[in-house]
Amino acid sequence: MQYHNFIIKKIEYCGKVMRSFFVSDLRYRQSKYSREFNRVASIIMPASLNEKINHRMIYDHNPDFTLLADKVKVRDYVRDKIGEHYLVPLLGVYEKFDDIDIKLLPQKFVIKCTHDSGSAIICTNKNHFNFSKAKKKIEFCLRRNMYYATREWHYKNIKPAVICEKYIDLFLEKDKSVTPEIFRLHCFSGQVQFVEVDITDENKKEFVNVYNCSWQLLPFTVGYPTTDYPLEKPVKFAKLIALAEKLAEDIDYCRVDMYATDDEIYFSEITLAPCNGRIKIKPLSWDFRLGELWEAAKDKSAEEKIVRFFGVRL
Numbered sequence: 001m002q003y004h005n006f007i008i009k010k011i012e013y014c015g016k017v018m019r020s021f022f023v024s025d026l027r028y029r030q031s032k033y034s035r036e037f038n039r040v041a042s043i044i045m046p047a048s049l050n051e052k053i054n055h056r057m058i059y060d061h062n063p064d065f066t067l068l069a070d071k072v073k074v075r076d077y078v079r080d081k082i083g084e085h086y087l088v089p090l091l092g093v094y095e096k097f098d099d100i101d102i103k104l105l106p107q108k109f110v111i112k113c114t115h116d117s118g119s120a121i122i123c124t125n126k127n128h129f130n131f132s133k134a135k136k137k138i139e140f141c142l143r144r145n146m147y148y149a150t151r152e153w154h155y156k157n158i159k160p161a162v163i164c165e166k167y168i169d170l171f172l173e174k175d176k177s178v179t180p181e182i183f184r185l186h187c188f189s190g191q192v193q194f195v196e197v198d199i200t201d202e203n204k205k206e207f208v209n210v211y212n213c214s215w216q217l218l219p220f221t222v223g224y225p226t227t228d229y230p231l232e233k234p235v236k237f238a239k240l241i242a243l244a245e246k247l248a249e250d251i252d253y254c255r256v257d258m259y260a261t262d263d264e265i266y267f268s269e270i271t272l273a274p275c276n277g278r279i280k281i282k283p284l285s286w287d288f289r290l291g292e293l294w295e296a297a298k299d300k301s302a303e304e305k306i307v308r309f310f311g312v313r314l
Contacts, residue, residue, distance in 0.1 A: 009140060017148045025151050029054045029277065036278045048287040052253070052294050053277035057152055065154040068254075068270045071114040071163060078267050081247050086267045088259075091164035096142065097135045100164065102126075108167035113138060115158035116146040122167065138162055152273050168259055168266055177201040178231055182268060183240055185256045187248035188293040192241045192256075194218060199227055213241055223280035236260050243267075253294045 019028075026043060033041040033054065046052040067073045075087055091109055094100050100111075105126060111134060112120035119141040123129045142162070146155035171179055177199065184196035192213055199207040208224040211217055215233040217226065234240070243265065244256035257268035281287040 013144055013149065017145075020148050020151075025058050025153070028151050029058065032276075033278060036280075047291050049281070049290040049294065050277050050279055050287055052291055053273050053279075056253075057273055057277060061153060065272050066157055068251075068272065069115075069152075069154045070158045071112065071269070072161065074270060078247065081249075082243050082267075086243065086258075086265055088168060088266045088268075089166040091166060094162040094164075097138045097162055100162070102131060105164060106166070108169070110165045110167055111138065112163060112165075113141045114161040114163055115155060116141055116144065116160075117150075117155075124167065150276050152276060154272055168261070168264075170259060170261060177227075178229075180231070180234065180260070183234075183258050183260060184271075184274075185240065185244035185258065186253075186274075186290075187244055187251065187256055188253050190245055190249040190251070192244050192248075193290075193293055195240075196222055197231065199231070220286035221280075221282050223275070234260060235262070236265055239265060 023031075029043060030041055033039075033043075033050070037050075041051050041054060042048075043051055043054045043058065046055040068077065072093055075090070078087055088110075091105060092100065093114075105123075107124075107126045109123050109126075110120055111123070119138065121134050121137060123134075142160045146158075147153055170181055179199070180197045181200060182198045184198070185192045186194050186196070195211050195213070197209045197211060199209065201207070206224050207227045208222055209217060209226045209231060210220060210222060215237060240258055240260060244258065247256050247267070247270065248254050251270075255271040255274045257271060259266040259268055279287075281290070
């Protein structure tokens with residue numbers, strides 16, 4: 001069954017590569033957006049946050065974005081900006097899966113590709129880890145160019161490789177229902193304006209609470225329900241904001257993802273196209289309110305863009 005699934009995935013990927021020769025990025029994104037939201041996206045003259053993300057992916061091919069999306073090279077960027085201390089310890093970088101010396105790996109680790117999204121595999125017990133299954137997944141991902149799958153162009157020219165990182169246990173002696181598994185800090189012109197806080201309870205039900213920088217729950221959702229109980233403001237919340245703003249200081253818009261334990265903060269990634277420009281923001285009016293925060297809208301009909309902030313951070 002697993003082999004059959006990999007064959008299907010390979011066929012689907014080949015179809016996506018072929019499609020890129022006949023369907024432009026603009027047409028692809030307009031079609032995906034319309035099917036997702038049942039409305040037409042104004043990608044050429046964007047107004048909402050989602051529209052501006054789609055506009056970026058088509059028209060703003062900043063070469064630095066490729067560096068930020070590369071899971072090895074971005075470590076140098078983070079090291080220069082905020083320091084080595086905030087990087088998840090690296091166990092190794094490999095050209096292919098077979099280069100990994102399994103005997104040298106600790107009992108717990110994370111393995112993933114450097115050039116894509118969604119390839120991460122978590123091992124919490126090496127003695128019971130299915131290395132054969134992991135190898136099949138990683139080898140498939142190494143042969144896949146993420147651009148053809150998602151039309152996120154910044155993945156297109158990253159050299160594929162495999163990395164192993166230390167496993168960070170966020171939930172040791174913690175209640176999962178009130179312990180954030182990741183903080184996703186949305187930065188506009190170098191300032192955090194809102195933060196997604198992901199929670200998965202003991203029943204594996206997922207929630208995302210959206211807060212402003214004062215830890216006030218905001219009146220919109222991003223595809224998941226909010227918890228029906230309050231979450232305590234993390235002790236390191238102000239530090240998370242300061243670090244994200246340092247990482248995003250030269251970027252017009254990005255999402256900085258970070259982990260936090262009681263003692264440490266770790267960088268996860270810088271996301272340039274959250275949800276590939278299809279964030280399920282409800283109510284819809286907030287998609288447009290957030291779009292107003294983006295300083296560089298890339299509106300080609302205007303020489304300058306007047307930025308209308310709300311007077312205070314969200």
